[in-house]
Amino acid sequence: MRAEIAVLPGDGIGPEVTAAAVSVLRTVARRHGHDFTFTEHDIGGIAIDRHGDPLPAATLRACQQADAVLLGAVGGPKWSDPNAKIRPEQGLLALRRGLGLFANLRPVRPHPAALNASPIKPHLLTGVDIMVVRELTGGIYFGDKTRDERGASDLCSYSVTEIERVVRSAFRLARQRRGYLVSVDKANVLETSRLWRDVTARIGREEFADVKLEHVLVDAMAMHLLSRPREYDVIVTENMFGDILTDEASMLAGSLGLLPSASLGDGRVGLYEPIHGSAPDIAGKGIANPYAAILSCAMLLRHSLGLDEEADCIERAVDGALNAQVFTNDLAAGGRGVSTQAAAQAVIEQLNEHCYVAELRD
Numbered sequence: 329m330r331a332e333i334a335v336l337p338g339d340g341i342g343p344e345v346t347a348a349a350v351s352v353l354r355t356v357a358r359r360h361g362h363d364f365t366f367t368e369h370d371i372g373g374i375a376i377d378r379h380g381d382p383l384p385a386a387t388l389r390a391c392q393q394a395d396a397v398l399l400g401a402v403g404g405p406k407w408s409d410p411n412a413k414i415r416p417e418q419g420l421l422a423l424r425r426g427l428g429l430f431a432n433l434r435p436v437r438p439h440p441a442a443l444n445a446s447p448i449k450p451h452l453l454t455g456v457d458i459m460v461v462r463e464l465t466g467g468i469y470f471g472d473k474t475r476d477e478r479g480a481s482d483l484c485s486y487s488v489t490e491i492e493r494v495v496r497s498a499f500r501l502a503r504q505r506r507g508y509l510v511s512v513d514k515a516n517v518l519e520t521s522r523l524w525r526d527v528t529a530r531i532g533r534e535e536f537a538d539v540k541l542e543h544v545l546v547d548a549m550a551m552h553l554l555s556r557p558r559e560y561d562v563i564v565t566e567n568m569f570g571d572i573l574t575d576e577a578s579m580l581a582g583s584l585g586l587l588p589s590a591s592l593g594d595g596r597v598g599l600y601e602p603i604h605g606s607a608p609d610i611a612g613k614g615i616a617n618p619y620a621a622i623l624s625c626a627m628l629l630r631h632s633l634g635l636d637e638e639a640d641c642i643e644r645a646v647d648g649a650l651n652a653q654v655f656t657n658d659l660a661a662g663g664r665g666v667s668t669q670a671a672a673q674a675v676i677e678q679l680n681e682h683c684y685v686a687e688l689r690d
C-alpha cells in the first residue's frame with residue numbers, strides 16, 4: 329500500500345517522540361511491503377517562531393492532502409503567556425477543525441509490566457481495556473463566552489447531528505469490541521445532557537440493538553473509573569466531561585508516556601498523537617518515553633489505512649519491549665531508564681523478531 333503521512337513534530341519532546349515513531353513505521357513498511365512517505369510540517373510554538381502562525385496554511389493543506397497525520401506535541405514556557413494573542417494550542421484546535429475531526433479516541437490498557445507505575449492498586453488494573461470516545465468540536469469549550477466586571481458565562485450547546493455522529497462512532501467501536509457502550513452525561517441537571525441521552529438511546533435502539541447501552545452520570549463515572557475500571561469497554565461522552573475523564577483514566581496506565589490517541593471525523597484523514605504534552609522539563613535530553621507516540625502509529629495504521637495486522641504487530645512489539653523491562657525514566661525505578669532511541673530500537677527489534685515479513689509470503 330502507498331500512503332502519505334504528514335508528520336507534525338511540534339515542540340518540546342514532540343520531535344523526539346515523533347522521530348522514534350517514524351522509525352517504527354518505516355520498519356513496518358519495509359517488513360510488510362508498503363510504501364509510506366513522510367513529510368514534516370510546522371505546528372505550535374515552532375510555527376509561531378518561523379511563520380507567525382501556529383497553523384500555517386501550508387501545514388493545514390499538507391494535512392488535508394495526506395492519508396493521515398502524526399503529531400508530537402505543542403506548547404511550552406516560551407509561548408505560555410495566557411494574555412498572548414497567538415498561542416501554540418490554537419494550532420491544534422484549528423487543525424482539528426480544518427480536518428473536521430469530532431471523535432477523540434483514547435484507549436487505556438494498563439500493561440502488566442507497568443502496573444506498579446500507576447497510583448491505583450494493581451489488582452484493580454489487571455484486565456482493564458477501555459476505549460474512551462470524547463466529542464471534540466462542540467459543547468462548552470466552543471460556545472459563546474461573555475465577561476464583564478460583574479461576572480462571566482460560557483454557553484454549552486449541542487446539536488442533534490453533533491451528538492449522533494460521535495455516538496455512532498462509539499457504537500461501531502463497541503460492536504467491534506465487547507459490545508458494551510456506556511454513555512456519560514449529567515442528565516439530572518443539564519438540558520444538553522438530556523438531549524445527549526435521548527439521542528444516544530434512539531441511535532442504540534434503531535441502529536445498534538446488538539450493543540448493550542447504559543447511561544451513567546459523570547460524577548458517578550469519576551468514581552467507577554477508579555474503583556471498578558475492569559467493567560468498562562467503550563465510554564462515550566461530551567467534550568468537557570471527556571477531557572476530564574480521559575485525564576483521570578490515564579492514571580490507570582501509570583504514565584502519560586504510554587497513552588496514544590486518535591481524532592477522527594467523517595473524512596478519510598485522521599490525526600494521531602500521544603496524549604502527553606511537550607514535557608519541557610525533559611525536552612532535548614533524549615529520555616522521553618516514545619511508546620505513546622509509537623502506539624499512536626498503530627491507531628493510524630488501523631483507523632486511517634485499514635492495516636489491522638500491522639497495527640496489531642506494533643502493539644505486540646510494544647508489549648514485548650515492556651515485558652523485557654525496556655523502560656524509560658517515567659517507568660523505571662530510580663531514574664535508570666533507557667533513552668528514547670533505545671526504547672524505539674527495542675520495539676523495532678521486537679518487530680524484526682516476531683512480525684510477519686511480506687517478502688516471505690510472495
Ligand code: NAD
Binds near residue numbers: 400404608617
Ligand atoms: P506534559 O504532558 O507535557 O508533562 C507532564 C509531566 O509528564 C511532565 O513531568 C513530563 O516530563 C511528563 N511526561 C509527559 N510526557 C512524557 C513522556 N513521553 N515521557 C516521559 N515523561 C513524560 O504536560 P504539562 O507539563 O502540563 O504541559 C507542558 C506543555 O505541553 C504545555 O505548554 C501544555 O500546554 C502542552 N500540552 C500540549 C498537549 C498537546 O500537544 N496535545 C497536551 C497537553 C499539554
